[in-house]
Amino acid sequence: MDKRYDHKAGLLLVDDEDGFRTAIAKRLTKRGFDPIQASNGEECLEIIARESIEVVVLDVKMPGISGIDTLKAIKQAYPKIQVILLTGNVAVSDGIEGIKSGAFDYLTKPVEIDHLVNKINQAYEMIRHEEEKQEQIEYRSKLEKKMIDTERLVSLGILSTGIAHEINNPLAIINESAGYMKQIISAPEMTKFSQKKALQLGIEKIEKSVKRAGKITQQLLGHVKQKESEFCEVDLKALFYETLGLLKKDLDDKQITIHWEIDKNKNVLWSDPYQIRQIIMNLLNNAVHAVKKNGVIVLSSRETDYDIIFEIKDNGMGIPKENLGKIFDPFFTTKSFDEGTGLGLFVVHKLVSDLNGEIMVDSDLNKGTCFKITLPKGFK
Numbered sequence: 001m002d003k004r005y006d007h008k009a010g011l012l013l014v015d016d017e018d019g020f021r022t023a024i025a026k027r028l029t030k031r032g033f034d035p036i037q038a039s040n041g042e043e044c045l046e047i048i049a050r051e052s053i054e055v056v057v058l059d060v061k062m063p064g065i066s067g068i069d070t071l072k073a074i075k076q077a078y079p080k081i082q083v084i085l086l087t088g089n090v091a092v093s094d095g096i097e098g099i100k101s102g103a104f105d106y107l108t109k110p111v112e113i114d115h116l117v118n119k120i121n122q123a124y125e126m127i128r129h130e131e132e133k134q135e136q137i138e139y140r141s142k143l144e145k146k147m148i149d150t151e152r153l154v155s156l157g158i159l160s161t162g163i164a165h166e167i168n169n170p171l172a173i174i175n176e177s178a179g180y181m182k183q184i185i186s187a188p189e190m191t192k193f194s195q196k197k198a199l200q201l202g203i204e205k206i207e208k209s210v211k212r213a214g215k216i217t218q219q220l221l222g223h224v225k226q227k228e229s230e231f232c233e234v235d236l237k238a239l240f241y242e243t244l245g246l247l248k249k250d251l252d253d254k255q256i257t258i259h260w261e262i263d264k265n266k267n268v269l270w271s272d273p274y275q276i277r278q279i280i281m282n283l284l285n286n287a288v289h290a291v292k293k294n295g296v297i298v299l300s301s302r303e304t305d306y307d308i309i310f311e312i313k314d315n316g317m318g319i320p321k322e323n324l325g326k327i328f329d330p331f332f333t334t335k336s337f338d339e340g341t342g343l344g345l346f347v348v349h350k351l352v353s354d355l356n357g358e359i360m361v362d363s364d365l366n367k368g369t370c371f372k373i374t375l376p377k378g379f380k
């Protein structure tokens with residue numbers, strides 16, 4: 001039986017007087033306990049290190065390590081164990097010192113068995129109570145962390161799309177002006193202008209940077225619905241084909257093989273194709289980037305009663321453990337300035353949760369990565 005629910009397991013009885021100890025042990029056994037016995041402090045500590053002990057009934061007066069020192073050693077190494085001290089009736093001060101050192105309580109000898117049984121039961125109750133408290137604390141902190149994470153992503157999302165909107169206008173103006181300047185500088189009378197080359201280079205840099213900034217705002221705004229999103233029948237396989245078509249050049253350059261593991265007729269859902277296309281695009285983009293020449297990408301889908309589950313799996317470089325917690329953060333990228341914005345997965349995360357789905361990632365360094373998306377089928 002699971003020790004946790006067995007109220008009377010893990011009891012240790014420590015006393016150097018053999019006769020007294022065995023008599024008490026016998027009585028406790030009659031009342032349903034199964035006490036382990038030790039005749040001194042050292043033995044007691046040895047047993048605790050070996051067995052899973054929850055409650056110790058400990059004699060204070062023993063040769064060798066004293067009861068109080070044994071108690072201190074127990075509480076230091078195993079704070080969850082509850083210790084009931086047995087003291088001589090003239091040595092009340094021992095009991096008080098024991099309480100100060102963390103004992104659950106003390107009883108004076110001669111011990112009345114019912115009294116002892118009561119104390120032991122109370123000690124077990126205390127342990128269960130502490131455990132429940134601990135579990136609640138852990139549960140709450142887990143929940144809080146999850147809430148903080150989602151909240152952080154949501155508010156970052158709102159902020160960044162706001163900024164993206166604001167930046168798009170000046171970007172367009174810069175781009176237009178750069179184009180205008182380019183036009184002027186390529187006019188025939190400009191051939192005489194000695195700084196022409198430098199100016200041209202400058203304009204090219206402006207255009208390149210505008211392009212990158214545009215890529216960022218475009219990705220950030222990519223998940224903002226252009227119009228009220230329209231749900232319709234979405235064929236996943238068709239969307240995969242469409243997206244692969246857009247990536248044809250990269251797939252050809254790297255000679256990437258695509259494996260299909262798509263359940264026939266089990267890839268249709270009632271959802272927003274625009275958003276799902278964006279999800280697939282961003283994930284495929286990453287997979288293509290992650291694999292070496294001749295890499296393999298596996299696309300799979302299956303269904304459960306309520307959901308469609310699809311996976312995009314690559315045999316690429318994998319994601320280091322320390323990065324797994326960050327990949328969905330906006331602007332987290334391990335790619336170069338030209339290659340990455342760090343927004344792809346942030347947007348994917350946002351879209352998937354907007355569609356009431358779930359995303360999971362499983363990655364092995366140098367072996368590959370698998371993103372698993374679960375979306376509600378949406379059909380009744």
Ligand SMILES: Nc1ncnc2c1ncn2[C@@H]1O[C@H](COP(=O)(O)OP(=O)(O)O)[C@@H](O)[C@H]1O
Pocket residue numbers: 282286287290314316317318319327328332333334335339340341342343344345346369
């Ligand atoms: N399939 C993958 N294999 C390996 N690493 C990946 C994969 N997908 C994402 N990553 C890691 O997550 C980071 C963030 O991805 P993403 O948000 O799409 O931004 P970006 O692709 O612009 O860097 C990438 O820079 C990369 O380090």
Ligand SMILES: [Mg+2]
Pocket residue numbers: 282285286342343344345
């Ligand atoms: Mg990406």
